[in-house]
Amino acid sequence: ADNLSGRTGDGRDGNTLRSSEDEDVEKKIFSKKPRMNSNDDADLMLTEEDVDKFDDYFVDDDDDEGFDEGVEVEDDVLDRNDDESSEEVLDEDDLWLFQYDPVEVGHVQDIEVEDGAVLKMKTLAVNPPIFEIKNFLSSEECEHVKALAVKKGLQTSLTVPEKPTLTEAEQEEAREYFGELDQDEDGFMNGTELYEAVKLFPSAQKFNLTTEHVEELIKVKLDKDGDGLLDIDEFLEADTPAMEEEIDKWFVVIGNLGENEIKRSQPRVSEQAWLDQWTTEDEVLLRLQDRVIGLTLLPSSIIQTSEHLQVVRYQPGGHYHAHYDSDELDDDLECSHTFGIEDSDEERRYRNRDDFTQKRLCRLATVLYYLNDVEEGGGTAFPVADNETFTEESLDEMPYDIYDLSSHCLKSNVVVPPEKGKAILWYNHYLDETRGWIGENRNHSLHGGCDVIKGTKWIANNWITVDNHVERQIMFHDKYYSLLDQQSGEARYTFTPPTEAGELAEGDGGATDDETETDEPLRYGDGDDFAKDGGYGSETEDTRRATEQIASDIDEKFVKRQSHVDGEDELHSYDQEKEKEGKVQNVSHRKAREKLDDSNKQSNLFSGPRKSGMEFQRNDEL
Numbered sequence: 001a002d003n004l005s006g007r008t009g010d011g012r013d014g015n016t017l018r019s020s021e022d023e024d025v026e027k028k029i030f031s032k033k034p035r036m037n038s039n040d041d042a043d044l045m046l047t048e049e050d051v052d053k054f055d056d057y058f059v060d061d062d063d064d065e066g067f068d069e070g071v072e073v074e075d076d077v078l079d080r081n082d083d084e085s086s087e088e089v090l091d092e093d094d095l096w097l098f099q100y101d102p103v104e105v106g107h108v109q110d111i112e113v114e115d116g117a118v119l120k121m122k123t124l125a126v127n128p129p130i131f132e133i134k135n136f137l138s139s140e141e142c143e144h145v146k147a148l149a150v151k152k153g154l155q156t157s158l159t160v161p162e163k164p165t166l167t168e169a170e171q172e173e174a175r176e177y178f179g180e181l182d183q184d185e186d187g188f189m190n191g192t193e194l195y196e197a198v199k200l201f202p203s204a205q206k207f208n209l210t211t212e213h214v215e216e217l218i219k220v221k222l223d224k225d226g227d228g229l230l231d232i233d234e235f236l237e238a239d240t241p242a243m244e245e246e247i248d249k250w251f252v253v254i255g256n257l258g259e260n261e262i263k264r265s266q267p268r269v270s271e272q273a274w275l276d277q278w279t280t281e282d283e284v285l286l287r288l289q290d291r292v293i294g295l296t297l298l299p300s301s302i303i304q305t306s307e308h309l310q311v312v313r314y315q316p317g318g319h320y321h322a323h324y325d326s327d328e329l330d331d332d333l334e335c336s337h338t339f340g341i342e343d344s345d346e347e348r349r350y351r352n353r354d355d356f357t358q359k360r361l362c363r364l365a366t367v368l369y370y371l372n373d374v375e376e377g378g379g380t381a382f383p384v385a386d387n388e389t390f391t392e393e394s395l396d397e398m399p400y401d402i403y404d405l406s407s408h409c410l411k412s413n414v415v416v417p418p419e420k421g422k423a424i425l426w427y428n429h430y431l432d433e434t435r436g437w438i439g440e441n442r443n444h445s446l447h448g449g450c451d452v453i454k455g456t457k458w459i460a461n462n463w464i465t466v467d468n469h470v471e472r473q474i475m476f477h478d479k480y481y482s483l484l485d486q487q488s489g490e491a492r493y494t495f496t497p498p499t500e501a502g503e504l505a506e507g508d509g510g511a512t513d514d515e516t517e518t519d520e521p522l523r524y525g526d527g528d529d530f531a532k533d534g535g536y537g538s539e540t541e542d543t544r545r546a547t548e549q550i551a552s553d554i555d556e557k558f559v560k561r562q563s564h565v566d567g568e569d570e571l572h573s574y575d576q577e578k579e580k581e582g583k584v585q586n587v588s589h590r591k592a593r594e595k596l597d598d599s600n601k602q603s604n605l606f607s608g609p610r611k612s613g614m615e616f617q618r619n620d621e622l
C-alpha cells in the first residue's frame, strides 16, 4: 500500500519502481523526492506567467476596489454547498459533471464532437472507463500542435535542488571555480568539464565514473533550462553542500548501472512543453478545446479553465512509469488549480505557490492525444484496468513491479497503441453518488507510457480539472472569465462551424486547390464527408485505410484481452473485497443529453447491459 498511499500524482510519485533485482539501489533512487517544484508538472496549473497574470488580478494592488468584484460568488451558491452531506444534486444551470457509461469493452457509440461532426467512440475498458476516438485530430492539427511545442521549447523533466544558500563570498568563490572548470571559456560547462570537479567526489573515486554519467547528472539534475549544459546560475544552485551530498549519493546509485538502467530508474523520461489554452488565439488550440467540450459533454467553463495543454515528446528509451494523474482526495490539501482562491488579498500575497505539499492535483478526466505514429513501442498502459481483484493491498503481493513499465508494459491489461490523431479519454475519479460531483479516486486508472523502442513518440495531455468543493470551482471560473474580460476577452475566438466544406479555407484567405499539402489550411469536412471519412484524419481514402491497417496490426500485437483461466494467474488469486462497482454516475443533464442523438441516449444512460464480471488474464504470453 506504500505506493498507493504515496500517490502524489503526475510525476511526483518518487516510488514508482520496485523491481526485485537491485531493489535497494532503486529504492535509493526513488527515495529522492524532488525538493521543490522541480518536477515537470511544476507549472501544472499556473505557469509563472499565469501566476503573474492572476496575481495582478487576485491582489488588488492599485486598491481599485471594484476590480475584484467578479470574484464574488452568490451567497446561495455557497450556502447550497456548505453542507457536505447535502443530498442535493447540483443545479443543472450552474455546473454539472458527466461521465459516459462504458457499457462493455468494444461498445461503440457516436459522439458529436462539433456540429455535424460525428465520430465513433469505442470502449477499451470499463473500470476505469477508457474510450478511444480515432481521428479526433487531423494530421495537420497534430503537426500544428507539435510545431507549437517546438517553438515554445521542450523541457526535460527535472529534479533540481532548493534555492542556493550561498553567501556573497561563497558565490564569488564558486564563480571563480566555474571559470577554472570552463576550459573552453564559452560560459557553459559540459559533461567533460564538470567531470573535473566531480571526479573528486568520494563516490566518483569508488565507482568508475565516466563523462557520460556526468552528462546524465547535468541532464536530470542540474540543467534547469534544458539546453544540456550548465550555466553559471545552474552551477551556483548546484554548488551547495546539500546538493553535493545528493550528487554523491546519486553517483553511488548510478555508478553500477548501465545506460538503460539509468533511464529505467527515472519515473519519467521525456520532454514537455505547455501550451497556453487560456489566452491563446491559436485557432487550432481553441477549436480543440471546443471539440473536447463536445467529446466530454462537460460544461465549457470547466474545459476552458482546465490546465494548459501539455505536449510530450519521448525518444527511444523514453517512458513514464505507472502513476495516477489525479491525487487522492484529501480535505486538508487544496487543489492546485484553485489554490488560494478563497484567501484575502493579503493572505494570497504570502502563500507559497511553490510548496506542493499544500496542494494536490484534482483531475477528473484525462484526454490524451497521439500526435504521431510510433515505429515501435510507446503504448499507453493501464496495468490494472478492469482487473476485478485489484485493490491497494494486493499491490504489496504483486509478483512483479506493476509500476515499472519499462519491464512490464505488456503485462498490463490494456495497452493502447499510439496512432496519429487518435484520442483517448478516461476518468480518474468516480462521480459522487449523491451529488453527482467529483468523488473518490479510481484506483484502476493507474497508467503510464511504455518505453519507446524505435522512433519518437509525441502526445498531448488535456487534463480536466475539477475542485471537489464546488464553490471553489465556481470562484475559479469567475476569476478566469473576469481575467479574460479584463485582458484579452474580446480577442477570444468564438467557434462557428463552417456550413460547407472549404468555407474555412476561403474565409482564411483563399487557399487554392493546387496548394501544396503543407500549405493547405486545416481540413474541415461538412457533416456527410466527415462521417464518411471517419474523422479529422483522412487526407485520402487510401492513407486512411493504410493507417487503419497499421493500427489494427498494432492492436493485435498489443491489446490482448483474454479470458482468465482460473488458478493459473497469481494476480487474480487473492481474495479481495470487491473493488467498488463502476460508480459512474450519469447526471442526466439536459444540456448533456441534448447533444446526443436518440440511439446514443440509450447507451449513455445505463440502459446497456453492464457486465458484472469482466475477466482478465495477464498478458504474459505476449
Ligand SMILES: O=C(O)CCC(=O)C(=O)O
Binding pocket: 010, 312, 320, 325, 378, 379, 380, 381, 447, 448, 449, 450, 459, 461
Ligand atoms: O505517454 C503516455 O502514453 C502516457 C502519458 C501520461 O500518462 C502522462 O503524461 O501523464
Ligand SMILES: [Fe+2]
Binding pocket: 010, 323, 324, 325, 447, 448
Ligand atoms: Fe498520466
